[in-house]
Amino acid sequence: MELNSVKETDVLVVGAGPTGLALACDLARRGVRALVVEQSDALFPGSRGKGIQPRTMEVLDDLGVVDAVLASGGTAPVGMVWQNGARQGEHDMFERPGPTDSAPYGEPWLLPQWRTQQILHARLTELGGSVAFGTALTGITQDEHGVSAELSTGTVRAAYAVAADGGRSTVRRALGIAMSGEDVDPAPMLVADVRIPTLDRLNWHVFPGDGAGYLAVCPLPGTDDFQLVGQCTDGEPDISPAGVRALVAARTHLTADEVTEILLASDFRPRAAMAERFREGRVFLAGDAAHVHSPAGGQGLNTSVQDAYNLGWKLGQVLRHGAPGSLLDTYEEERLPVAAQMLGLSTRIHRGEEQRGAATMQLGLGYRGGPLASGSAGALEAGDRAPDGPLPGGRRLFDLFRGPHFTLLAVGTDAELPLLEGELVHVHRVEAYEPYGKGLFLVRPDGYVGWAGEDTTGLSDYLAKVTRC
Template sequence: MTDVLIVGAGPTGLTLACDLARRGLTIRIVDKSPGHPRSSRAKGPNARSLEVLEDLGVVEAVLAAGSAPLPMRKYRDGVPVADTDPYAGSAPTPDAPYDRGRLIAQWRLEEILRDRLAGYGVAVETGTEVVGLTDDGTSVTVALADGSSTSARYVAGCDGAHSRVRKLLGVPFEGETAEDQVMVCGDVEIDPGVLDRGIWHQWFDEDGAVMLCPVPGTRAAWWFQSGPERDADGRPLAPSADGFRRLFARHTRLPAAHLTEATLLSTYRVNVRMADRYRVGRVFLAGDAAHVHAIAGGLGMNTGIQDAFNLGWKLAQVLRGRSGTELLDTYEEERLPVAAWTLDLTSERLRATLEAIRKPGGGLDSAITPSTSGLDRGYRWSSLAHPGGDGDALRSGDRAPDAPCAVAATGAPTRLFRSFAGPHLTVLGFGAGTEGVLRAAASAHGDAVRAVRVYGADAPEPGTEAAGPDALHDREGLARTAYGVGRDTVVVIRPDNHVGLISDTDGFDAVHRYLEALDGVRKPDPMSVAGMVDGTRKG
């Protein structure tokens, strides 16, 4: 029987598939489309999603295929009035290697993820439509449109805003559609040399707008977004190639014939909706199947990628018998509030952008804030978050920071993220007093836990046998700074690179209880998540 059937092969489903496949689980990923769509749609991963893609081993391919976010040129009445670079002055920091996202066509990102998945021996099954679900409490029987059926221990609905899985589950998708906030979109080709491809061009006029962003890796392709043409009664007209040419000519003041192709035309209306639950028995929802919102800030695809990264390790721990099924409840507990926050943020950013473009020089840069990077999203409220800490200090549930280090055994440069990468928990030990808990964690949990001693000034000389293969040298003290370490401290990092707990030498028993709850290989009946939280609160 298949461990997990994933319905939908967009970025959310592919991220989940890659994460589960590298953990050795048996998966199927199906999509009702007859072939892989060539649509650009989302413009690329944000900074946090790049960290996820790095962990999955594909970030170098994404960086090579895409481009950095472009400066924005705003026009009024066909005349340039302002150039803005929303990322001017920003740069990577020791704790965050990506200070901005990456522009890449969604079809190209999907190609990269499919190639990664193929390396695990898994291919997307196109033309495969799910029409029924039956959950008997131990598995899910899935009926397909061709009359066949299949079974899986769990099912993940990653099949978009019109999710068949969500509808079959009867999960409400509450919210609203702003019928008056309409945009037409498509992929177009423009004669080379007509527009500077190093610029995201934005024409905002009193009677409408056109936005053109070059698609990286292409010679003449652009993302086209515009207000729609309207009929005599003010109703928006359906998008068409001729309509796109008329809109292009009206706002750019350039000859319509320069726009030579217009494909994948669609009408976008602002939808703000969210499922009221993410799990029904053995079936889960992720990505647009669980939440849709305004496009301002570019968080749609990114929220889905991060949903998948949260769900993947939890499914794997339960399927491999290393954690109780209560762990699966924390997926909704953690990700549903993030979706609610995203709906609020994107609606507010849309309001700010619509206000900004009323004046010459306003543009889409109004949608970008530090929060749209995704780097400040954590789960401090989660039952998996060990209590403790206050104020601005790093706390359990937060995104785990990066830091440059050296491999203690060789002196070669490395980063904390390289220790975190892969399907395991990580235990960082700062200080000599942590040696015992690191040895115990490695002994009890084997490959499921990577125990990493982080040396400071006490680091052994490279080439000696004193440092283990996973030990790091925090030469500049940047890891200690990022984690707020002032004395012997153990930090548990979850497989999705969020802090599980931070414990000093007075509370190392809490470390053992936490690891047993998430990877209870020594207990035939693993401790429940609720029991773990109660225990660590007492520890």
Template structure:
């Protein structure tokens, strides 16, 4: 019998992200994938700004940008020419608090490839051709039966099991967790990756005909993603049939078909995301209409939320209630996002799909955890627009005393908590006092003032946060907002099993900056 701390089932975007989060924290895990390779298609191709922030933290956002492209503007074709052009997404442009301001186009297979490479760099691996067949759980852990591609059987034990095995989740089915939803659109639709000759790559091209809707979106490289709704007819995914469909509807010449699949747009969500020591994440917990590019992003953020909590419980003695907060936080978010993607899908006029513009609500930057048991706001008389505990922690450009430019996201990057002090007094230790807190657990940053670690010359941090002490969680949300340093110890110990900060506190920012890339 093999043993690990966490068993992850499914190496899609959610499972790979969770593997990366556990690997960089030194948690022992196994990541199983029933297939013999990563998913080969472009299906989830839109990466939202909040997901780009997560990839920034993971250290892969530059590679994501280099591999992808901006979403092109739309172009509707009529009678062999472009009849109308428009932008389907809102592009507000980067700001000091939102450096990643618009969605980025990258085929799902490429996103997974980058995540897989990062996982390997962190010392993790995917066990391809390995399928979970059955499992049992006790208050002490989970025991699973595995079968490899060669047909050999294995028993594996883990403290926790995470199902990231898709909408037809074997784990969710075995749990008996209700998965309820509805059909968003009864028409079967096809998505495929193929080569097309004679079509420019400046637009996302649309043909609205009596038979239905066909769209060709350029992908980084040479391929296009095909979307086809044939007005209720069942699409044929045979490569020859796909080429004939494109040729006849567009007058263009389709070449090699790399991948094709048929789906029906529906929405569904599990009634609970945790059952004992088993968690559901990604499509195993919720499935979405593709409208608005929400599904893949929501799953990646599920993993980002769960990974650090598993680490705190397994390695730092945090109470089990911390794991309950995964469902408390992610289930309402999933419900919100499901409603949004459904509204966008149904908001398109009949027979005129993909014409509704997507606003900034699809960027997922506004999603937060105001009602979470981990959220504690003690300041009073705040203006309506003030940042509050439970909100996403914004970025801001800052300058260290030696003139080095640094951003808040630079200081957040890693596996630690960050305590920001803005406009409030903060005690310093006397000569010879030693700090109890390592930079890997809580990084303390005083912004502005006589003893500042960094200066807010442009006032961007002050405008984004206001005044107070802000404890930023490892996943970039404000957990605690207060004006009383004494409340920080109680918050850390009670929710995360963290030792108290030393008071008075001494710390050194420069060594932390030097090592921030390693965190």
């Protein structure tokens, strides 16, 4: 964008982290013009949000990038506890139920955040989108028709804007939306990407610390790097290369010289906080701009990407398919309770009050009783996640869902189906399948059952709320 130019777009996305990039990919495949602006000159280079939960893997599957994610990452290694330079035994930090027909991604997947962002950025480029790097937002105003944003490179006019610019969100502050919360841990943390050639990559190495604060060193799949996370109970972290090496030497059997490279280091205080609202007029908050998590349990990036996934299809329906503007009200109504639930979970895990388990995988999250959940049939209630499953010819239900459309599934029933024109709703009949039972199920573009019934009573009324068919 040329300096002092005025640009028009459908959606302004502020921030090119996982949230902003996932949202931009979703909007691009819906034919929605999105301008993504990023204050930094390049994508974030660190590994911080390295754990991708099974539900987020399903989102990445739908966005068309799961093959790259699988090729670049790996399963989380089993923890190895060390004491006085000796291995004390393995401790697995995760439940690993394994893949099933209904849930094909059976455990957390490790991938450095920088690589996740590279993959999403490449997908955005493939879809015809781009990121304006080195572009800072300096002011934002709105009226009943749209949003005007002042950028370091000029002015942008958009129908809507989304703040995906992190926990210190410039947009949130400009809107005057308060964020309240608490420090999860009084001790600050150091996180660094390092190389330690003498340390094996078979385990996630944990050094309890004997009161001085723990240290964990996790091999990052697809790289030669480790992510180092250290608790600093005796003062502020020293994030200089010498400080990182000194911490390793003090807490482990390794010498400072064995840390051959420090690629990136930063400090933070584990905090749980949430914005008082996720929307102000035509501006929405998503990801860390709306909620900040402790890293324990790996909920932050995952909850954030799913914010984008929830908001993207709704913006698409309103901007491209004639859905009423009230559909956008459901973003906060659905996502704020989920964010609060995940904040509580990550805080309890950090404090040792709860173990990582099924809840951290996020497959059980849903929108039952919400504004876009109507009816029940068979084994499912509206608002539930729509399970995957095998189909004849080697296909799967997720193959039917993949894309920006709704999917009307007739499962094990010969109930009469409506004639739906266009590409907004795809209709399929499949055999009875236990995770669904029998009935009709309208699967939203984000993979949740929106409407369910034994016949089509109420289906047309539901569709009128979410699209113009």
